[in-house]
Amino acid sequence: MTLTNRLHQIPKPFFIFKRRVSSLKKSPQAIFIGKTIEEPIIVLREENNIDLIGPPDALSNLRPIIREIIKNETVLQRKYREAADATQKWNQEFWQKHNKNFFTKKEIFVKKHTSEAKPNLNADEMSEFYKTFLNKNWQTHVAYNFEWYGRNFHLLMLSLRVHLEHLRSKIL
Numbered sequence: 001m002t003l004t005n006r007l008h009q010i011p012k013p014f015f016i017f018k019r020r021v022s023s024l025k026k027s028p029q030a031i032f033i034g035k036t037i038e039e040p041i042i043v044l045r046e047e048n049n050i051d052l053i054g055p056p057d058a059l060s061n062l063r064p065i066i067r068e069i070i071k072n073e074t075v076l077q078r079k080y081r082e083a084a085d086a087t088q089k090w091n092q093e094f095w096q097k098h099n100k101n102f103f104t105k106k107e108i109f110v111k112k113h114t115s116e117a118k119p120n121l122n123a124d125e126m127s128e129f130y131k132t133f134l135n136k137n138w139q140t141h142v143a144y145n146f147e148w149y150g151r152n153f154h155l156l157m158l159s160l161r162v163h164l165e166h167l168r169s170k171i172l
């Protein structure tokens with residue numbers, strides 16, 4: 001079944017994710033697309049009000065998110081969306097750089113410790129590399145975690161303010 005046919009079968013209203021973390025259960029309304037060379041073209045109606053989640057990036061393993069820009073978006077909603085996008089971009093850049101460094105160092109380690117007589121390394125030999133890599137990058141990981149927690153706390157506070165603003169507008 002083609003992607004176009006699957007898009008026509010989506011029930012109304014169509015939600016992939018709407019600023020919520022999903023459980024491990026797959027939503028019956030979601031379309032799951034594996035990693036492919038081609039980028040899918042997805043056309044959605046304006047009234048769908050959804051965020052789009054893409055396939056994992058080959059290097060960072062993070063899924064890109066295209067956030068909905070709400071009609072009549074308030075200043076606070078825009079601030080929240082832009083902060084979420086900035087956090088996503090920062091996270092993407094960190095993991096691309098980190099994983100590129102990891103794979104480069106791993107390749108060097110494997111070349112240094114293999115030969116024609118011994119073309120592969122076992123798990124114990126590779127654990128030596130993993131331990132060394134983690135120890136050398138410990139401070140980077142700690143700094144990343146503190147920054148990540150700070151950014152997520154900031155997003156949580158903005159989200160709370162957006163929801164309070166929404167409740168206030170319903171009451172008044």
